[in-house]
Amino acid sequence: MRLDGPESDNVEDRRGQRVSGRGVAVGGGLGTVVIIVIALLLGVDPGELLQGQVAAPQSQVTQRQAAGPQDDAGRRFIAQVLGETEEVWRAEFARRGGRYEDPTLVLFSGATQSGCGFAQAQMGPFYCPNDRRVYIDLDFMADLQRRLGANGDFAAAYIVAHEVGHHVQNLIGVLGRVDQARRGQGEAASNALQVRVELQADCLAGVWARRAQETRNILERGDIEEGLNAAAAVGDDRLQRAAGRYVSPESFTHGTSAQRAGWFRRGLDSGRIEACDTFSGG
Numbered sequence: 001m002r003l004d005g006p007e008s009d010n011v012e013d014r015r016g017q018r019v020s021g022r023g024v025a026v027g028g029g030l031g032t033v034v035i036i037v038i039a040l041l042l043g044v045d046p047g048e049l050l051q052g053q054v055a056a057p058q059s060q061v062t063q064r065q066a067a068g069p070q071d072d073a074g075r076r077f078i079a080q081v082l083g084e085t086e087e088v089w090r091a092e093f094a095r096r097g098g099r100y101e102d103p104t105l106v107l108f109s110g111a112t113q114s115g116c117g118f119a120q121a122q123m124g125p126f127y128c129p130n131d132r133r134v135y136i137d138l139d140f141m142a143d144l145q146r147r148l149g150a151n152g153d154f155a156a157a158y159i160v161a162h163e164v165g166h167h168v169q170n171l172i173g174v175l176g177r178v179d180q181a182r183r184g185q186g187e188a189a190s191n192a193l194q195v196r197v198e199l200q201a202d203c204l205a206g207v208w209a210r211r212a213q214e215t216r217n218i219l220e221r222g223d224i225e226e227g228l229n230a231a232a233a234v235g236d237d238r239l240q241r242a243a244g245r246y247v248s249p250e251s252f253t254h255g256t257s258a259q260r261a262g263w264f265r266r267g268l269d270s271g272r273i274e275a276c277d278t279f280s281g282g
Helices: 030-040 073-095 138-148 154-172 174-182 187-216 223-233 236-242 258-270
Strands: 011-013 103-106 111-114 119-121 126-128 133-136
Touching: 011 073, 073 103, 073 138, 073 154, 073 187, 111 133, 119 138, 126 154, 133 154, 138 154, 154 174, 154 187, 154 223, 174 187, 187 223, 187 258, 223 258
Parallel strands: 011 103, 103 133
Antiparallel strands: 111 119, 126 133
């Protein structure tokens, strides 16, 4: 990737803070395999994934403030990618007569408090609509990429762009509407709606990449393949097979590898939000 633009100012570096407290339990008697799968998924909201569970109250959390924000290559890369997303989405919202509200990206180590509850790195990178923040543990994300074979700088950028895609969904009201629609639904129907949310975030990540390429020429040889590979690597079918489970479509929450890569490609090819209507398209 070519990242020549400025770093975003909207990075909150909590690394070095020490957090202790009760994590959020995964209920329902689903066991270790589901915990592993959740750890591998790119989530939208721990409150959605862990619905009905109780997060650690603030009184049970102790923190030690770090001496200051860490200045390292990982942080700079994330800040530059976030800056590129800001450039694209500010322009896109302005073109439509709106105003893009930048999210904050929180870097943390191991665990932290979020507006969606007590968050642990094993949840994977996630977006919390309650506080409009993206949460990432860089060490865990790098390990996640290695284990899934989703290597390359653009694969990491895809992860950030996917989570920012959830922020775009939040701003345009998609997350709120889906939350309402899921209420009272059975598990399979609720999961199916969540799949549509995730696929749309993949498509929006593709829209971002196309727009950033057109305006700032950020892509290098092999970047698109890295993004497609990363999208496919986190398909529910592939993750269930990797966990030694039978593929169970009714339990999918993110979509198949083919769907995820396909929707990322659709956004990349079109560069248009309108092409990302996963709720009426395949």
